[in-house]
Amino acid sequence: MTDATRPWPAPRRVVVTGMGMVTALGTDVASTWEGLVAGRSGIRTIAAFDPSRLDSRIAAEVPGFDPSGVIDRKEMRRMDRYMQFGLVVSRQALDQAGLPGRIDGQLAERTGVILGSGLGGVNTLFDNVLLMADRGPDRISPFFIPMGIANVGAGQVAIAFGALGPNFAIVSACATGGHAIGEAWETIRRHDADMMIAGGVESAIHEAAVGGFSAMKALSTRNDDPAGASRPFDQGRDGFVIGEGAAVIILEALEHAEARGATPLAELVGYGATADASHITLPAPGGAGAVRAARRALEKAGIEPDAVDHLNAHATSTAEGDRAELQAIRTIFGDHAPNVAVTANKSMVGHTLGAAGAIEAIATIQSIRTGIIPPTINLTDPDPAGEGLDLTPGPAGRRTVRTAISNSFGFGGQNTALVFTRFDG
Numbered sequence: 003m004t005d006a007t008r009p010w011p012a013p014r015r016v017v018v019t020g021m022g023m024v025t026a027l028g029t030d031v032a033s034t035w036e037g038l039v040a041g042r043s044g045i046r047t048i049a050a051f052d053p054s055r056l057d058s059r060i061a062a063e064v065p066g067f068d069p070s071g072v073i074d075r076k077e078m079r080r081m082d083r084y085m086q087f088g089l090v091v092s093r094q095a096l097d098q099a100g101l102p103g104r105i106d107g108q109l110a111e112r113t114g115v116i117l118g119s120g121l122g123g124v125n126t127l128f129d130n131v132l133l134m135a136d137r138g139p140d141r142i143s144p145f146f147i148p149m150g151i152a153n154v155g156a157g158q159v160a161i162a163f164g165a166l167g168p169n170f171a172i173v174s175a176c177a178t179g180g181h182a183i184g185e186a187w188e189t190i191r192r193h194d195a196d197m198m199i200a201g202g203v204e205s206a207i208h209e210a211a212v213g214g215f216s217a218m219k220a221l222s223t224r225n226d227d228p229a230g231a232s233r234p235f236d237q238g239r240d241g242f243v244i245g246e247g248a249a250v251i252i253l254e255a256l257e258h259a260e261a262r263g264a265t266p267l268a269e270l271v272g273y274g275a276t277a278d279a280s281h282i283t284l285p286a287p288g289g290a291g292a293v294r295a296a297r298r299a300l301e302k303a304g305i306e307p308d309a310v311d312h313l314n315a316h317a318t319s320t321a322e323g324d325r326a327e328l329q330a331i332r333t334i335f336g337d338h339a340p341n342v343a344v345t346a347n348k349s350m351v352g353h354t355l356g357a358a359g360a361i362e363a364i365a366t367i368q369s370i371r372t373g374i375i376p377p378t379i380n381l382t383d384p385d386p387a388g389e390g391l392d393l394t395p396g397p398a399g400r401r402t403v404r405t406a407i408s409n410s411f412g413f414g415g416q417n418t419a420l421v422f423t424r425f426d427g
Contacts (some may be wrong), residue, residue: 013191014392015257015409017425019259020101020252021364022094022201025351026062029316030094031067034351034361035368038376039398043229045243049151050207058221059209061227062245062352072162080145081158082123087248087357089162092117092199096163099252102265110327112196112258114167115156116186117250118381119180120356120412122152127313128210134285150383157204167195176316177275179204179249179359184418188252189196196258201250201360206237209326212244218283220320232353233380234317234346235324235388242318245352249360251367266425268367272303278415286393291417292316296334296407299419305405308338310421312375313407318344320352327409328387343401345369346378351387363420366408368422375399 027037037044044062050159051212052353053059069078069086074092078086093116094298105113127147130142138216148154153171168189173180180203186200205214212379215221222241224231241321274295278286285291300307317329332339347365354361369375381395392399 003236009195014193014257016187016190016253017256017259018251018268018367019254019264020095020097020099021267021367023247023249023361023364024064024067024091025233025247025354025361026349027065029064029067030257031364032350038347038365039374041050041350041377041379041397043379045227045231045352046227047228048207050156051209053209053212056209056212056216057223058216059210059225060231060243061212062243063207065245072380073391073411076394080149082149084119084123085155086119086160086205088159088203088250091201091248091250092163093249094161095199095252096365097132100174100281110164110166112197113165114189114195115130115159115165115169115174116197117156117159117199118172118182118202118356119152119179119204120175121204121211123150124206124209124211128208135184138318140371144243159199167200173415175356175414176353176358177412177416178356179361179363179408180410180418180420180421181275182249183360183363184275184420187270187273190253190255198253199250200253201248202357205246206355207244207246207383212285215244216232222319230380232319232349234315234378235328235393236318236381236386237383237385239319239321239324239344239355242320242348242353245354247351247354247357247361248356249364251355251360251364268370268422270326271422271423272299272305274298274302274419276417278417280415285411286415288333289321289326291415292327292409292411296409296418296419299407303421305421306337309404310405310407311401312343312366312369314362314408315344315346316409316411318348323411325385325387325406328385328391331391338390340390343375343392343394343399345376347376349379359408359418362410363408366406366422370403370406370422373400373402375401
């Protein structure tokens with residue numbers, strides 16, 4: 003039988019059954035969501051190191067993170083912080099999905115992991131390079147490579163929880179989390195897995211990494227007002243605020259979730275991925291790549307733009323990026339654009355790079371589940387490009403949300419859009 007005559011099975015419906023998250027607002031989904039709804043900023047003066055040599059001295063760091071309930075203390079010393087984040091949020095998601103401490107048997111063979119990171123173990127990489135420069139290459143840690151490379155986070159999750167299916171990391175800068183979830187969705191749809199652990203992780207608050215973004219003039223220097231520094235869509239914005247965090251969702255084929263009695267939290271119905279092919283850091287004019295990603299995602303979902311109730315924006319708080327996304331929103335939705343409730347989570351949790359798309363995907367799911375749209379804080383002088391759009395500048399909004407889009411874009415010109423809907427059986 004040839005591929006042309008093979009009776010390929012139809013694509014499957016895919017639902018979300020578990021979620022896990024750590025951000026500057028909290029170390030789980032509930033605490034982060036409460037902070038987002040309350041409009042509370044998690045941005046502070048950097049505590050991980052002395053930031054006095056930097057122009058940008060603020061960040062959204064995860065407070066009080068203790069992975070010892072999930073990771074043995076000996077093993078913790080052999081894992082970069084980004085890996086620790088990944089294991090903790092994966093455990094949270096598996097617990098909510100009603101899955102055991104370790105997966106085995108046929109379920110293990112049909113469960114995969116796609117866990118992306120924009121920069122991987124940069125703390126390990128930078129610290130060991132500095133140690134080598136100071137004391138020589140013989141002082142480099144034997145765990146330097148396995149702690150530093152970006153794919154081992156996904157490997158550690160599989161090792162810890164027994165997933166034997168497809169396993170890899172996606173690296174697409176700030177679109178990473180969106181790509182990871184979208185590609186995990188495709189993996190299940192095409193019957194290569196029944197369940198996927200998917201998301202993004204990042205821990206890059208290191209002097210060298212912050213210094214690198216600062217040298218690009220990409221970061222806010224509003225050091226005297228950390229809570230007010232991240233200002234998506236506001237004319238007073240002066241750059242993004244770096245953050246750290248992680249988020250993972252459990253995706254399952256609907257029939258698989260139903261067979262084991264799992265409760266679907268939402269349904270992922272569409273995914274689009276495009277390239278700008280324009281500039282390494284600036285978006286394509288008018289947000290053209292974002293438009294094509296959203297249209298492709300809606301096309302796969304079989305949903306018209308005027309059925310969308312909510313959009314979780316990428317909205318980093320950079321002039322070019324925000325303005326292009328606002329134009330993209332108008333182009334995608336046309337006359338319906340003013341009816342779409344838009345929010346920008348990075349105003350509170352900072353820009354978590356490779357984790358951003360996954361964190362915002364969970365926030366999007368929470369809006370569908372609760373009917374609450376978190377505010378875009380610090381939006382006191384809106385960009386004229388957003389005139390007439392509902393950017394949620396005040397307290398959290400409330401409305402029925404049946405269909406929502408989560409946008410993510412990355413350096414290099416990568417764009418993703420995820421379409422989630424309420425699960426109605």
